[in-house]
Amino acid sequence: MIYPHIIAHRCGGALTPENTLAGLRLAKRLGCRGVEFDAMLAADGVPVLIHDETLERTTSGRGRVADASSAELARLDAGGRHHPAFAVEPVPTLDEALRLCAALGLWANVEIKPAAGQEAETGRVVARHAAAAQGKLMLSSFSSAALCAAVREAAQLPRALLVEAIPLDWRQRMAEAGALALHSSARALTVEVMAEVREAGFPLACYTVNRRDDAERLFAMGVSAVFTDRPDLWLSSEM
Numbered sequence: 723m724i725y726p727h728i729i730a731h732r733c734g735g736a737l738t739p740e741n742t743l744a745g746l747r748l749a750k751r752l753g754c755r756g757v758e759f760d761a762m763l764a765a766d767g768v769p770v771l772i773h774d775e776t777l778e779r780t781t782s783g784r785g786r787v788a789d790a791s792s793a794e795l796a797r798l799d800a801g802g803r804h805h806p807a808f809a810v811e812p813v814p815t816l817d818e819a820l821r822l823c824a825a826l827g828l829w830a831n832v833e834i835k836p837a838a839g840q841e842a843e844t845g846r847v848v849a850r851h852a853a854a855a856q857g858k859l860m861l862s863s864f865s866s867a868a869l870c871a872a873v874r875e876a877a878q879l880p881r882a883l884l885v886e887a888i889p890l891d892w893r894q895r896m897a898e899a900g901a902l903a904l905h906s907s908a909r910a911l912t913v914e915v916m917a918e919v920r921e922a923g924f925p926l927a928c929y930t931v932n933r934r935d936d937a938e939r940l941f942a943m944g945v946s947a948v949f950t951d952r953p954d955l956w957l958s959s960e961m
């Protein structure tokens with residue numbers, strides 16, 4: 723599987739509000755080939771881009787994402803907390819984000835980010851929307867239940883198992899989810915585990931790497947790609 727080397731984290735990294743269409747546009751302008759974002763279900767079952775289960779940190783709303791309809795979420799300001807210049811940015815739907823990625827030619831890692839108790843439903847719905855999109859993408863999730871539901875809905879979509887530290891049973895968990903790749907925290911990665919993953923032939927992408935020297939150390943170990951909040955640190959020819 724061919725990964726973009728440098729993947730903008732939460733759409734455009736730290737330079738724009740996370741999980742917004744403005745982030746996707748900036749990632750493209752910086753020369754990124756790939757982006758990552760988080761998809762969760764609104765109260766009406768529509769998948770939207772947001773990281774937290776609650777609205778307060780990133781939007782003008784209050785309460786749980788799972789209690790707000792997609793129409794209510796679209797009226798919120800998801801950019802002003804980052805900077806007033808972004809105050810018109812809504813919470814995008816997954817469909818809007820995937821359409822924009824396809825139009826911009828961006829590869830997308832759709833991270834299935836279920837609210838507690840909605841793992842299988844979120845995996846199923848996100849996979850259905852992703853399968854209907856035109857662009858190049860892969861699914862990932864910390865939730866094995868979400869990934870397994872995604873397999874049942876759209877087995878043809880490539881999937882990555884997403885973990886913090888790579889667990890001892892990583893092979894079994896990847897096999898259960900039919901995963902082709904591993905995504906792990908850069909912090910917990912050891913040379914020994916990296917060697918095991920390489921030997922097994924699986925690509926490994928690491929989050930969240932915000933310094934070039936750290937990324938270069940990881941690439942030298944055999945890491946295929948890094949998720950970064952600072953895609954501006956690279957030239958487009960390096961991505």
Ligand code: G3P
Pocket residue numbers: 731732758760773833862884905929949
């Ligand atoms: O998918 C990689 C990374 O986004 C996982 O962490 O918390 O930023 O979604 P988080």
Ligand code: MG
Pocket residue numbers: 732758759760833
């Ligand atoms: Mg994420």
